[in-house]
Amino acid sequence: MFRKPFNAWLYGLACLLLAGCGGVSVSVLLFDEFPHDDVRPIAFQNVLPAVDSAIGDRRLVVVRDLVAWDGLWRAHTIGLVPLPTLPPINFAQQMVIGVFSGVRNNPCIDIEIRSVWHHTRPERIEVNYREVPRPPDVNGQCTSGMRNPAALIVLTYSHLPVEFFPVS
Structure with a gap:
């Protein structure tokens, strides 16, 4: 029951930690799956x-x-x-x-x-x-x-x- 929201929260926290260390951009991890308007x-x-x-x-x-x-x-x-x-x-x-x-x-x-x-x-x-x-x-x-x-x-x-x- 709590597995899905907890995983999403954990994923977000991991992204922020990686971004804070300079390893990965939060925008790349969170927003690149959305298509850009050409x-x-x-x-x-x-x-x-x-x-x-x-x-x-x-x-x-x-x-x-x-x-x-x-x-x-x-x-x-x-x-x-x-x-x-x-x-x-x-x-x-x-x-x-x-x-x-x-x-x-x-x-x-x-x-x-x-x-x-x-x-x-x-x-x-x-x-x-x-x-x-x-x-x-x-x-x-x-x-x-x-x-x-x-x-x-x-x-x-x-x-x-x-x-x-x-x-x-």
């Missing part, structure tokens, strides 16, 4: 044409098929004249990630996807996005009125879960 950047490109979005609510989206892409593009570009054609995406090899910030009272703010990372522990994709100053128009001014900033990118297709993080 993080690699994922290349991506912006979806063109880049337009102000007609989507007025905040959305973080991952699109992995043509039907969902068509629906999102229509909602994103509704009311634009001429209506931009649907950018071709090969969903056998690519997917789309989008960040829609919703209606903004400040027309001088835009949104950008800063970086995309592949993590191995646990395996997932991390998308970092942020608000950025919008470039001025030809008159050196920001357009007036409300805006719906959005960012859409294309990257290599993956079934992994996607996490979104705002960054500064």
Whole structure:
């Protein structure tokens, strides 16, 4: 009954004694059995044409098929004249990630996807996005009125879960 907890306690004490003598690192004995998170950047490109979005609510989206892409593009570009054609995406090899910030009272703010990372522990994709100053128009001014900033990118297709993080 007391054998298992006693052995764990004894093992911990032995590790500390060995570490204190300089023989073995406690971190090697206790923590090296846990896998390390290998993080690699994922290349991506912006979806063109880049337009102000007609989507007025905040959305973080991952699109992995043509039907969902068509629906999102229509909602994103509704009311634009001429209506931009649907950018071709090969969903056998690519997917789309989008960040829609919703209606903004400040027309001088835009949104950008800063970086995309592949993590191995646990395996997932991390998308970092942020608000950025919008470039001025030809008159050196920001357009007036409300805006719906959005960012859409294309990257290599993956079934992994996607996490979104705002960054500064």
